[in-house]
Amino acid sequence: MTGASKGRPFFPRAMTTMEKELSFAIFFCQQLDPDQDVNRRILEKELGPRIRFFPLPCSGRIEALHLMRALEAGADKVYVVTCPIGACRYQEGNLRAKKRLEFAQKLVEEIGLEPERFELVNVASLGPTSVDAIARDLINREHKLAASPLNTKKDEKK
Numbered sequence: 001m002t003g004a005s006k007g008r009p010f011f012p013r014a015m016t017t018m019e020k021e022l023s024f025a026i027f028f029c030q031q032l033d034p035d036q037d038v039n040r041r042i043l044e045k046e047l048g049p050r051i052r053f054f055p056l057p058c059s060g061r062i063e064a065l066h067l068m069r070a071l072e073a074g075a076d077k078v079y080v081v082t083c084p085i086g087a088c089r090y091q092e093g094n095l096r097a098k099k100r101l102e103f104a105q106k107l108v109e110e111i112g113l114e115p116e117r118f119e120l121v122n123v124a125s126l127g128p129t130s131v132d133a134i135a136r137d138l139i140n141r142e143h144k145l146a147a148s149p150l151n152t153k154k155d156e157k158k
Contacts, residue, residue, distance in 0.1 A: 022143055023151075024051045024135075025075035027066065029059040029082055031089050032129045039132040051135065059083065060093025064104040067118055071108070076148045079138055081121045081131070094122060114145060 033039055040053040052075070056062060059082035070078045080101055082094035098120050105115035121138065123129055 021050055022076040022145065022147065023049070023074055024139060025054065025070035025073075025078045026051065026131075026135055026138065027054045027056055027059070027062055027070075027078070027080045028131055028134070029088075029093070030055045030057055031083060032081065032123055032134075033131040036131045039130050040135070043132040043135055047139075051139070053131070053135070058088070058090045058093040060088070060090060060096035062097050062100055064100050064107060067101065067104040068107065071113075071117060071148060071150060074148075074151055076117070076151070077143060077145060078118050079121055080118070081123060081134055084123055113149070116145060117148070 028036075030036060036053075036055060040055075044051060044053065052070075054066070054070075059080055062080055067078050067080070080097050082097050083089070085094060088094045101118050101120045105118050108117060109115045121134070123134065
């Protein structure tokens with residue numbers, strides 16, 4: 001979450017929520033893609049402020065606070081990409097990530113947001129996986145979510 005800690009927003013607020021496309025935050029295990037630095041930067045250049053990647057040493061390091069901060073900073077949809085079940089380098093990282101994501105879903109539901117704003121994605125196999133290919137698949141899915149109402153309120157204040 002380095003961008004927020006330096007006072008910079010993760011996502012610009014220039015467009016109104018009616019015109020803007022969804023913004024995505026993708027937290028992912030660094031073990032999935034040895035070339036993740038190059039692969040994700042290509043997609044970040046292509047999509048600009050619509051996507052932000054947050055590499056983790058293990059998906060089990062994610063906390064509900066990280067997910068909530070991504071929503072607060074402007075993401076409309078937040079993904080946590082983990083290793084296949086049973087293949088985590090640290091044994092239970094993907095199971096911990098699932099529990100923490102479920103906790104965050106309960107929190108956003110309590111404040112009136114859709115729990116679908118957070119989604120866990122287990123990579124199918126440990127073969128060569130590119131983080132940009134995973135991200136493209138996630139972004140190209142049909143999303144039934146509208147822009148986050150958290151962003152609408154911030155846009156109205158400007």
